[in-house]
Amino acid sequence: MVSLILILAAGLLTLNAFREYRQTQAVLPENSQWGVVHVGGLTLDQAQQRVLAVYLSPFELRYQGQIIHTPAEALGFSVIFLDGAQPQPKQSNFNSFWAYLWNDPQLVIEREIRFSLDESQLRGYLQSEIANRYDVIPVPPFPIPASSRFSAGVSGRFLDIEASLVRFRAALSNPLERQVDLIVQEQPMDWVDASLLKAVLMDELRKANFNGIAEIYAYHLSKDQQVHFAVANGKEVPTEIAFSAASTIKIPILLTALMQVQPPFPDEFMRLSERMMVYSENPPADRIMEVYLGSTLAPLKVTEMLQKAGFQNTFLAGYFYLGAPLLQRFDTPANQRLDVNINPDVYNQTTAGEMGRLLKEIYQCAVSEKGVFVETFPEEINAEKCDYLMETMKRNRIGVLGEAGLPEGVPFAHKHGWTEESDGFLHTISDAGIVFGPQSDYVMVIFLYDPAQLLFEPANALTARLSQRIFNAWNPDYQIEWNFGEIRYR
Known part of the structure; x- marks a missing residue:
């Protein structure tokens, strides 16, 4: 009688463990990583959304003293999921269930993620949204009426788009870096024409x-x-x-x-x-x-x-x-x-x-x-x-x-x-x-x-x-x- 009770108890425990095991199979194994993002314990959809949230997080652009927060997609950045077929959650089978019962280490699902950059789109954004707003055209001195003096001219500055592109390209190898100091060139005041x-x-x-x-x-x-x-x-x-x-x-x-x-x-x-x-x-x-x-x-x-x-x-x-x-x-x-x-x-x-x-x-x-x-x-x-x-x-x-x-x-x-x-x-x-x-x-x-x-x-x-x-x-x-x-x- 005692033996039967023990067997029934073990069966109930195993059945309950199997239910828990089946629930975990809808998510990625612990320690799974896509690119630089840890996605263990997430479903495929959740993992993809987390990767996109990290890789496409807004950039902080710095134009001298000005700080401009800009969506990565507006700058021409996009995410590419590699490794062919979509990684699948763990499958229910005896060996994996037995490993689950005995808390054996699970496989880690890794996936390569790449970051692409549309430089044409980036150039257009930097010109229309940054340079056109923050660049300063130098103003030459002008003669002051009833005087031999000239008004003080104003020096200028301009966004060096091609030089700044180099810093955006660096973000392709480090998607967690979201601060870019734009390269701004000083433009001396023109002389009197x-x-x-x-x-x-x-x-x-x-x-x-x-x-x-x-x-x-x-x-x-x-x-x-x-x-x-x-x-x-x-x-x-x-x-x-x-x-x-x-x-x-x-x-x-x-x-x-x-x-x-x-x-x-x-x-x-x-x-x-x-x-x-x-x-x-x-x-x-x-x-x-x-x-x-x-x-x-x-x-x-x-x-x-x-x-x-x-x-x-x-x-x-x-x-x-x-x-x-x-x-x-x-x-x-x-x-x-x-x-x-x-x-x-x-x-x-x-x-x-x-x-x-x-x-x-x-x-x-x-x-x-x-x-x-x-x-x-x-x-x-x-x-x-x-x-x-x-x-x-x-x-x-x-x-x-x-x-x-x-x-x-x-x-x-x-x-x-x-x-x-x-x-x-x-x-x-x-x-x-x-x-x-x-x-x-x-x-x-x-x-x-x-x-x-x-x-x-x-x-x-x-x-x-x-x-x-x-x-x-x-x-x-x-x-x-x-x-x-x-x-x-x-």
Whole structure:
């Protein structure tokens, strides 16, 4: 009887265990894992939903200080279930039931999961939803009314989509990583546009009521930005007007002489250079040509050097001393123009454009030992000689014209020029040089001419104002404003 009771009890226990066993067979075994997700104890549907919830959880996109939560599917991510046939729950059989009764380890069902990325969809999302909303377009400075200053520009930024894609691809190997720092590139503030600066400079001429002839050349030496224009009687005309070069011609004189000497330069050469360039004396210019270029035709050697380097409109046709003979008459494209002709000095001529390009080439020679002079005269000119020329010109401190429009202490390697003509009046003023600004180095050449008479004080103030405008445009963090009073030429 006792035995029968024990047998019945064992049978009931086994039947109850079998019921529990059958209930567990609708779920995946413990320790089952699909990809990086543990799915033990879940049904197939539950396991798939958990995998999708993990693999397609939202991304946290970081655009500098901004955080954007975005569904993975919106970014082009999707889940791929591999391993062929769907894994099945455990089947009821004697061996598995016996293992269940004795708590033997169960098989682990593993399944490979992959994460795919539609890069075309991702690019579109980043452009339309991120870049279009958070990118900032740089804004250049603009002129402030009734001032020589420019408004502070605004730097920009833009989402580097291609670089950011690399970080999204990394998520394919680690689906649990949901933070992506987007790569954002800074976009520096633009400089004042060349056309805007030109308009500002032309407006300065208009406000000064300057009705003569002016040609202005400015060249940004690092950004390859150029402003070059000419006006006559208040209207714009083609550039490359032939002007009397006056003392600005001393720049190519010294350059030509430097081709004939080697460092260390003789004391006499340096003394004559200083008297010619810094004190603008004419006898030292004649002496340098006599000693270092030789013969009575020395001025023509300066012209020959310029012509070989490609300068068609700049020449020197005689010495400076009173009564010096005209050695040759030069017809140039500039002085043969019929639309604008100011009857420039037949002894020395140039244009603002050519004088500006001459200075640009000297700068390139000194800084990088490149440019037309080094290419044309490789055995005669080098960076050391060009640097000596610029350093000599920096010592020309006159406190007027272009220099008056610059902040105190800003180096200005320049040569100014003016002279009374045969009628006893001043008609032409010029200043040509290289400004070594705190943010930008640039060439600046200003020529002013009046057929009746060029009054020095208003012309000086106008030149300074034009210089200040160019400096403020190309050195936006160091803008200055000096009041020159009302500039009224006539």
